[in-house]
Amino acid sequence: MDDTLMDRLRASVSRYGPLSLFLIPTLAIYLFFAIYPTLSVIGYSMTKWNGISPEKTWVGFANYTKMFSDRIFWEAFQNTFVWSAVIVVINVGLGLVIAALLSRVWRGRLILQTLIVLPVVISPMAVATIWRWMLQPKGVINETLTSIGLDGLARPWLGDPDVVLFALAFAHSWSTIGLSVIIFLAGLQSVDEDLYDAAKIDGATTFQAFRYVTIPALRPVTAVVFILTLTAAFKAFDLIWATTKGGPIRFSEILSTYMYKRGALENQYGYGSAIGVALLVIVSLATLLYLKLQARPEDR
Amino acid sequence: MASRLIVFGILALIAFLMTAPSAMTLFTSLKPPEELILPAWTPPASITFEHFERVWTDGGFRRYFLNTILISAVDAIVMIGLASMTAYAMVFMSFRGKLALQVLFVVGLMIPVTAIILPLYTTIRSVGLINTHLGVIFADLALAMPVFVFMFSSYFVSIPRALHEAARIDGATEFQIYRRVVMPVSVPAIITTGLLEFMWSWNDLLLRLLLLPREGMRTLSVGLLNFQGQQTRDIAGISAGTVIMAIPVVLLFLFFQRHFVRGMTAGAVK
Numbered sequence: 001m002d003d004t005l006m007d008r009l010r011a012s013v014s015r016y017g018p019l020s021l022f023l024i025p026t027l028a029i030y031l032f033f034a035i036y037p038t039l040s041v042i043g044y045s046m047t048k049w050n051g052i053s054p055e056k057t058w059v060g061f062a063n064y065t066k067m068f069s070d071r072i073f074w075e076a077f078q079n080t081f082v083w084s085a086v087i088v089v090i091n092v093g094l095g096l097v098i099a100a101l102l103s104r105v106w107r108g109r110l111i112l113q114t115l116i117v118l119p120v121v122i123s124p125m126a127v128a129t130i131w132r133w134m135l136q137p138k139g140v141i142n143e144t145l146t147s148i149g150l151d152g153l154a155r156p157w158l159g160d161p162d163v164v165l166f167a168l169a170f171a172h173s174w175s176t177i178g179l180s181v182i183i184f185l186a187g188l189q190s191v192d193e194d195l196y197d198a199a200k201i202d203g204a205t206t207f208q209a210f211r212y213v214t215i216p217a218l219r220p221v222t223a224v225v226f227i228l229t230l231t232a233a234f235k236a237f238d239l240i241w242a243t244t245k246g247g248p249i250r251f252s253e254i255l256s257t258y259m260y261k262r263g264a265l266e267n268q269y270g271y272g273s274a275i276g277v278a279l280l281v282i283v284s285l286a287t288l289l290y291l292k293l294q295a296r297p298e299d300r
Numbered sequence: 301m302a303s304r305l306i307v308f309g310i311l312a313l314i315a316f317l318m319t320a321p322s323a324m325t326l327f328t329s330l331k332p333p334e335e336l337i338l339p340a341w342t343p344p345a346s347i348t349f350e351h352f353e354r355v356w357t358d359g360g361f362r363r364y365f366l367n368t369i370l371i372s373a374v375d376a377i378v379m380i381g382l383a384s385m386t387a388y389a390m391v392f393m394s395f396r397g398k399l400a401l402q403v404l405f406v407v408g409l410m411i412p413v414t415a416i417i418l419p420l421y422t423t424i425r426s427v428g429l430i431n432t433h434l435g436v437i438f439a440d441l442a443l444a445m446p447v448f449v450f451m452f453s454s455y456f457v458s459i460p461r462a463l464h465e466a467a468r469i470d471g472a473t474e475f476q477i478y479r480r481v482v483m484p485v486s487v488p489a490i491i492t493t494g495l496l497e498f499m500w501s502w503n504d505l506l507l508r509l510l511l512l513p514r515e516g517m518r519t520l521s522v523g524l525l526n527f528q529g530q531q532t533r534d535i536a537g538i539s540a541g542t543v544i545m546a547i548p549v550v551l552l553f554l555f556f557q558r559h560f561v562r563g564m565t566a567g568a569v570k
Contacts, residue, residue: 033442040419
């Protein structure tokens with residue numbers, strides 16, 4: 001009896017031993033520090049809790065009803081969409097144009113590409129100091145505008161309610177557009193050369209070829225860039241926090257900064273978590289769409 | 301021919317504008333005090349390292365730098381080990397629940413760090429790891445794990461099965477096959493994972509702001525945020541701090557551009 005028990009034990013060790021060696025360290029870390037907090041954020045969002053006291057009161061959906069009638073939440077929500085829309089338009093539109101131009105250059109292409117993509121690796125915190133300095137009232141942007149006679153356009157970019165969100169979106173795009181360029185370039189390499197030859201024979205101009213051959217052929221890649229840019233914009237926090245902290249007043253407040261203020265600074269863990277769940281739902285849906293788009297080529 | 305020149309000209313202009321912000325920051329960090337009143341776009345007439353020395357010693361950047369490099373290096377190395385072993389199990393071993401595991405990692409791809417920082421903070425506090433580098437390392441590893449598990453998996457799938465079978469027939473254990481057969485042919489995936497995880501870890505602010513509030517524990521991102529808030533007039537010092545923060549990843553990018561480009565295209569979801 002002991003023998004068979006030992007045998008079975010030995011058999012199961014040799015069966016599952018290596019497997020657990022390979023999986024358990026990762027699973028332990030992943031489940032505890034990623035999955036558990038994700039489930040907790042949903043749990044927290046249904047409580048009233050200051051984050052410290054042992055007393056955590058169950059409130060059901062009260063935080064959500066509060067959220068939906070919170071004017072500041074909707075302002076942040078709207079700002080998040082405006083901020084994301086500006087970034088998407090720049091990164092998809094300009095990103096495609098830059099990639100298309102780069103694909104037509106041979107000599108000097110690597111250096112041009114390197115300079116354009118380089119800001120991608122710079123930390124959002126460093127991007128924040130660079131742009132805060134350039135956008136200040138006496139900063140280099142206003143200095144340049146004044147020196148070329150466009151004084152009328154000069155303004156305190158980060159202090160002006162009408163432009164602050166756009167100025168920050170522009171800084172975000174500066175530091176992320178390189179990623180769009182890289183992905184578009186990869187896409188452009190896979191466009192069938194014969195299509196261009198056919199277009200040329202039909203007498204199409206370069207612009208027409210771009211409009212009627214390149215753009216349709218790049219539709220799947222464009223969708224990928226679109227969603228990646230969108231989710232990255234939705235998740236952003238560092239750049240805005242390090243420049244305006246959502247200000248002036250709330251003119252650059254987005255969901256992530258509002259959540260941080262309510263949750264981490266004002267210790268409203270329940271309410272902050274409800275905002276977190278809103279963010280989670282939006283980003284998850286967009287990522288799910290992305291994964292579906294990515295999976296498609298393999299299905300064919 | 302003319303159109304080719306126009307294209308090149310437009311791109312050169314774009315590249316110039318894209319580089320200008322970084323270049324001006326570098327200029328400012330190297331200018332002696334008397335040159336700082338000149339417009340930002342003028343290159344320094346004479347170079348000084350006094351601003352770097354000041355932030356490095358008095359500004360605490362030496363400590364921030366060491367903290368950051370420690371966390372990022374550990375993150376990168378451990379990530380290579382854990383993600384590759386997990387991917388190995390998922391590609392080369394058969395076990396029940398493999399599909400469930402895959403789904404679990406796909407779910408992880410969809411979790412934005414921003415949305416879960418409040419419970420992440422309390423989870424790390426519950427095991428006493430606030431203000432420890434270990435706490436940040438665990439969080440970094442957990443949150444980026446799915447990206448790299450999939451990166452290694454897609455690489456491993458392309459390794460010929462025969463290689464693995466041959467080693468098994470020779471009596472090698474799974475760990476030996478992983479160590480001696482699979483990993484040596486996976487150098488590109490290893491480099492890409494190490495570089496990307498190092499960069500993400502180096503650049504992050506949010507998690508470090510929340511998990512490492514104590515001065516001695518701070519990373520460059522948190523240190524720079526604080527320095528910028530306290531020494532608002534010290535433009536040259538802030539620029540020097542920014543350069544210190546940016547230079548390591550910029551150099552890595554210049555040396556390993558191909559790997560970065562491939563990795564960022566594949567791991568773009570994070």
